[in-house]
Amino acid sequence: MSPTPWPSSEPKWLATDVLVVGGGVAGCLAAIQARDEGAAVLVADKAKFLERAGSVAGGVDQFMTPLNTEAEWDSPEHLMKFVPGLTDGLSDLDVAERAVHELPRVFQRLCDIGIDFTDPTTGEYFRTRAFGLPGEYHLNFDGSRFKYKLGRYTVGHGAKFLPRTMITDLVTDAAGERVVGAVGFNCRTGERYVIRARSVVVCTGDINRISRNISGMPFDSWHFPYNTGDGHAMAFRHGVRLTNMELVEATLTPLGFSVQGTNSYAGQGAYFLNRHGERFMFKYDPKGEKARRTILVNAVIEEVLAGNEPLYIDIRHLPEEQLDDFVRTLGVDRYTLPGYFAQRNLDIRKELLPFGISEMSIRRGGSYFRGSGLVVDTSGQTNLTGLYSAGDCSMVSGGISVAAAMGAIAGRGAVESLGAAEDEDAALDPGSLDTALARMEEPLLSNSGRRWSDFEDDVRALVTDFVGMRRTEKGLRHARERLRALAAEEGELDATGFHELMRTLESKSIRLAAELMTEAALHRTESRSGAAHRRLDHPETDDLHWKRAIVLRQSAQGELALESMTEREPEVAVGGQA
Amino acid sequence: MTTDTAAAGAAAAPAPHNPIDVDPETCVRCMICDYVCPGDVIHKEPRSKSLPVIAYPDECWYCGLCEQACPADAITVVFPENMLAPTTPVTSLLGRDPE
Numbered sequence: 260m261s262p263t264p265w266p267s268s269e270p271k272w273l274a275t276d277v278l279v280v281g282g283g284v285a286g287c288l289a290a291i292q293a294r295d296e297g298a299a300v301l302v303a304d305k306a307k308f309l310e311r312a313g314s315v316a317g318g319v320d321q322f323m324t325p326l327n328t329e330a331e332w333d334s335p336e337h338l339m340k341f342v343p344g345l346t347d348g349l350s351d352l353d354v355a356e357r358a359v360h361e362l363p364r365v366f367q368r369l370c371d372i373g374i375d376f377t378d379p380t381t382g383e384y385f386r387t388r389a390f391g392l393p394g395e396y397h398l399n400f401d402g403s404r405f406k407y408k409l410g411r412y413t414v415g416h417g418a419k420f421l422p423r424t425m426i427t428d429l430v431t432d433a434a435g436e437r438v439v440g441a442v443g444f445n446c447r448t449g450e451r452y453v454i455r456a457r458s459v460v461v462c463t464g465d466i467n468r469i470s471r472n473i474s475g476m477p478f479d480s481w482h483f484p485y486n487t488g489d490g491h492a493m494a495f496r497h498g499v500r501l502t503n504m505e506l507v508e509a510t511l512t513p514l515g516f517s518v519q520g521t522n523s524y525a526g527q528g529a530y531f532l533n534r535h536g537e538r539f540m541f542k543y544d545p546k547g548e549k550a551r552r553t554i555l556v557n558a559v560i561e562e563v564l565a566g567n568e569p570l571y572i573d574i575r576h577l578p579e580e581q582l583d584d585f586v587r588t589l590g591v592d593r594y595t596l597p598g599y600f601a602q603r604n605l606d607i608r609k610e611l612l613p614f615g616i617s618e619m620s621i622r623r624g625g626s627y628f629r630g631s632g633l634v635v636d637t638s639g640q641t642n643l644t645g646l647y648s649a650g651d652c653s654m655v656s657g658g659i660s661v662a663a664a665m666g667a668i669a670g671r672g673a674v675e676s677l678g679a680a681e682d683e684d685a686a687l688d689p690g691s692l693d694t695a696l697a698r699m700e701e702p703l704l705s706n707s708g709r710r711w712s713d714f715e716d717d718v719r720a721l722v723t724d725f726v727g728m729r730r731t732e733k734g735l736r737h738a739r740e741r742l743r744a745l746a747a748e749e750g751e752l753d754a755t756g757f758h759e760l761m762r763t764l765e766s767k768s769i770r771l772a773a774e775l776m777t778e779a780a781l782h783r784t785e786s787r788s789g790a791a792h793r794r795l796d797h798p799e800t801d802d803l804h805w806k807r808a809i810v811l812r813q814s815a816q817g818e819l820a821l822e823s824m825t826e827r828e829p830e831v832a833v834g835g836q837a
Numbered sequence: 838m839t840t841d842t843a844a845a846g847a848a849a850a851p852a853p854h855n856p857i858d859v860d861p862e863t864c865v866r867c868m869i870c871d872y873v874c875p876g877d878v879i880h881k882e883p884r885s886k887s888l889p890v891i892a893y894p895d896e897c898w899y900c901g902l903c904e905q906a907c908p909a910d911a912i913t914v915v916f917p918e919n920m921l922a923p924t925t926p927v928t929s930l931l932g933r934d935p936e
Contacts, residue, residue, distance in 0.1 A: 516920050758892070758893065
């Protein structure tokens, strides 16, 4: 097939102070904060409208923050005492502390811009205790319009929005030490952009489509399938440090439709049964179905391996009123879930719901205040000058709350660095730009017939079989070899049209993430954080050597360096292992 | 692969499941489903009487934003057989020995 031509022979040049890549919650808060400081801000996202961009565009129902009321637990200081128990050695506590203190401030900002966090039935805050936190930090609210309002406010506040635009690469100065912009294209029109920016904030979310699931449909995923680690990949190519890439995040889900929230059924009194009708959770934890999520996931894996499938969720014993409530709220987490049960002719009030585990994501391994992605300091900056990051692609993440907090911090930081760059507006390196534009174009020039979807299937098969839930050195080494071989095929990937170009470039980001996951999982010769990293050949947790995050970095010569950092001494140590 | 064999292959393959059913009677031909779809899955020709086209059915997240946003209630998300009655064993997701 003949190559798709670009609509114009030259890319369009744009200039801004701060470029925000990704218009989800973190990206919007970064943009708002940078606008507060008076900077020119441009937000780029694959979505058509900022109001509809990001993983919570469909709605969200919780925001976590201390509110500084009189209750002893209700302060950032109190919450912070419990953070190290969540992060399990895999974060930077100074950055986490910065985020914790920002939570009530960013919450107030969100209230000020018109987001209503009160319970519509009472007009008061409805606060609950969740995720093992030491207080009722989670506000339940009707967030069906949350992202809409946030996006609308961000544009109204003066941020410019570049729609349907995939940013594909960063551009640096000649020394490769400072980010000076980025390149991207519109996935409908094919218009190409070169964006000069004095600082860039990467808010591209988590990494999905990386392993198989029950339906066999890669876009049927618990998390947002259009988040594919593009920000991780473009940063990594420029020597930015990534951390916690080995952490698996998976959840319990109805067999056939990967959705969130199934583990919360347990909190409401559901029974987990195996095919013998046994409430199996008590074999794994005295709390039974109310055990922590990672214990639930591990128990489900054990039951499946023991041949006790199918497994069921049973809510039939719950009181009528609670069942009504349960069914009424099913669609809050995922709008289409009630319709799914209806099309399946399944009445969960009267019938057992078959369940299992979802595909995996790379996203903080299930614990708040840590993250899988770009290492940032207390101002949200990475080790590449002028490059900032926040949200699920960065090292300190945790739902919309921490995304908002770190987004605001990174937006503020991005503006501070403008002052520092005032007198020496770094020159854009033509070599860096040419490389970025060539990389963007490559799949359109290929004529091989090798499609992104098949390539991605190959990556998913390797991750599922050898890198995923139960890891061994042998399996990981095998996967690493095959993933490297797939890297060599990337140049052949053949895209027709700009939508397909987007997917093709995404599939390359996914492959790189899989390789980095494999490298880090191979390096970590222990098991940690429950299902997040389970080595069958190293089943014990080894705090002495491994209570530290693995950091991956590509050298200027293109070689991978493995380093590590501890929570209180984030200075990176080479080698990582004792 | 030549263009001819590619076309023959495409003809032989079963049509992909259509996740988004648009009722042509009630659809008002606005652009909203195209605008809200987070996956660039739905394409509607602007300013025309044509129905929205489900351009990339395999890339649907089944989020239902289109169904929710449709001002005419013309959209129904329809789940495929491998989501309604999946046959893959969970064990196949749990890893295997490289040998």
